[in-house]
Amino acid sequence: MTLRIGCTADDFTGGTDVAAAFRRAGLRTALVFGVPDGATALPADCDAAVVALKSRSTPADEAVADSLAAQRWLWSQGAAQVYFKYCSTFDSTAQGNIGPVADALMDAAGAAVTLHCPASPPNGRTVYQGHLFVHDQLLSDSPLRHHPLNPMTDSSLPRLLSAQTRHRVAVIDRPTVRRGADAVRKALLAHEQAEVRHVIADALTDEDLAVLGAATLELPVVAGAAGLAEGIGHACPTAGPVTAEPRPSEGRAAVLAGSCSARTLEQTAQFHAAGLPSLHLDVLAAAAGRDVTGEALAWYEAQDPALPVLIHASAAPEELAAVQAQLGVTEAAAQVEELLGTLASQLVGRGVRRLLVAGGETSGAVITALGVRAVLVGEEADPGVPWTYAATEHGDLALMLKSGNFGAPDLFTRALRTTAEEPK
Structure with missing residues (x-):
C-alpha cells in the first residue's frame, strides 16, 4: 500500500472539500461515505483516503465511535497519519464534537500533542491571535454565525475548544509561523513538554499553511480545515502532478x-x-x-x-x-x-x-x-x-x-x- 494520509471528515461536503485539497496537492485520492466495512476497497496506488462521516451534529459519543472506527479502517489500509477534518467555521456546540473526537483519535494513536488550524484563505477564513475571521470580520460578527444547527457566536478558538476538552489549549502565533517549519516544530515540542495537548496555529495565507503542513507531517493526528490538509499534502514525498479524471456524465x-x-x-x-x-x-x-x-x-x-x-x-x-x-x-x-x-x-x-x-x-x-x-x-x-x-x-x-x-x-x-x- 502507498497510502500516506488517512482522513476523517465530520460531514459529506467537508469530505469532498478535503479530498479536493489532497488532489490539488498531487495525491491520488479516494472518498468513502460512511464508516467503511470489510468489503470497502480503495483504488490501487492511492495516496490519500478520506472517510466522510455525519459526525458534526450527532451526539458526541456517536461521533467518537464513528471516528474511531474510521481511524481503525484507515490504519488497516496503511495510513501513517490521520487528519481530522472539520469545518473552516469551526461549527460545533459547547459540548463538542471537535474536542471529544480529537481527544479520542489522539488517545487511540498515543499522540501527546496535535495542531489545529481551520484557516482556508481562498474562502476568506483566517486565524489570527487564535481568533477565527471571515474575510475582514470576526466569525461572530459575520453572516456565517447563523448556522442553523450550530450558531457560532464566539470567535476565540482557544475558548471554544477549551469548553470541549479537559486538556490544555494554546496558540502558535503568526510570527512563529513566519519563521518556518522548524520554528513551529520547536513550539509544538515546547507545548508538549508543558503538557499542552491542543495547539491552535495562526494562518493568514496559503504560505502559512504550507509551513504548518511541513511542520506537522510526522504527527500521528492533525486537525483542521482543508487548507492545512493541502499543506500536508504538498509536503508529502509521494505528491506528484494532478491527473485528469473523466468529465461528468451527460444527462x-x-x-x-x-x-x-x-x-x-x-x-x-x-x-x-x-x-x-x-x-x-x-x-x-x-x-x-x-x-x-x-x-x-x-x-x-x-x-x-x-x-x-x-x-x-x-x-x-x-x-x-x-x-x-x-x-x-x-x-x-x-x-x-x-x-x-x-x-x-x-x-x-x-x-x-x-x-x-x-x-x-x-x-x-x-x-x-x-x-x-x-x-x-x-x-x-x-x-x-x-x-x-x-x-x-x-x-x-x-x-x-x-x-x-x-x-x-x-x-x-x-x-x-x-x-x-x-x-x-
Whole structure:
C-alpha cells in the first residue's frame, strides 16, 4: 500500500472539500461515505483516503465511535497519519464534537500533542491571535454565525475548544509561523513538554499553511480545515502532478439545496435570475402531511429537459427561524433531509446524471438515499467544490457536494453549463 494520509471528515461536503485539497496537492485520492466495512476497497496506488462521516451534529459519543472506527479502517489500509477534518467555521456546540473526537483519535494513536488550524484563505477564513475571521470580520460578527444547527457566536478558538476538552489549549502565533517549519516544530515540542495537548496555529495565507503542513507531517493526528490538509499534502514525498479524471456524465442536470447559508441563498437567487426553473419546497406543508415530494416530481416532469432545474428548501434567517419555531430545530432539519434525500433518489431514477447538492446535512441525506459508498474525486468547479463520480444502479452519476458557504454566486449555473461542454 502507498497510502500516506488517512482522513476523517465530520460531514459529506467537508469530505469532498478535503479530498479536493489532497488532489490539488498531487495525491491520488479516494472518498468513502460512511464508516467503511470489510468489503470497502480503495483504488490501487492511492495516496490519500478520506472517510466522510455525519459526525458534526450527532451526539458526541456517536461521533467518537464513528471516528474511531474510521481511524481503525484507515490504519488497516496503511495510513501513517490521520487528519481530522472539520469545518473552516469551526461549527460545533459547547459540548463538542471537535474536542471529544480529537481527544479520542489522539488517545487511540498515543499522540501527546496535535495542531489545529481551520484557516482556508481562498474562502476568506483566517486565524489570527487564535481568533477565527471571515474575510475582514470576526466569525461572530459575520453572516456565517447563523448556522442553523450550530450558531457560532464566539470567535476565540482557544475558548471554544477549551469548553470541549479537559486538556490544555494554546496558540502558535503568526510570527512563529513566519519563521518556518522548524520554528513551529520547536513550539509544538515546547507545548508538549508543558503538557499542552491542543495547539491552535495562526494562518493568514496559503504560505502559512504550507509551513504548518511541513511542520506537522510526522504527527500521528492533525486537525483542521482543508487548507492545512493541502499543506500536508504538498509536503508529502509521494505528491506528484494532478491527473485528469473523466468529465461528468451527460444527462439531465439538477440542483438540490438545503443549506440556508448566505452564499447558497446568493446562488439560488442567481439561478432564478438567470431564468432557469426553480422550485421552493414548503417544509411546513410536508410536516403537515401534504405530498410535497409528489408535487415537486410533477413539476420536474413538466420542465424542459435541456435545462438544469433547482429544487430547494433554502430560506433566509427570518424564514428559517419561523419554520424552526413551529417544528423545532431538529425536526425542521429532519424534514429537509427527508424531502431532498427522497427527491435525489427519484430524480436519478428519472434520468438525472449530473446532480449538484448544497449543504452538508443535505449531502449526507442524498448520498445515503442514493446508496453511494465511494466516489472518484475529479476537477474542482470552485475551490473546495469538486465533481465526483460514482456508479449507481441507474448508471454513471456526476455528483457535486457543496458546503453551504462555498462556491461563487454563479456556481450553480456555471458548473452545470460547463459539464455539458466538450473539454477544451
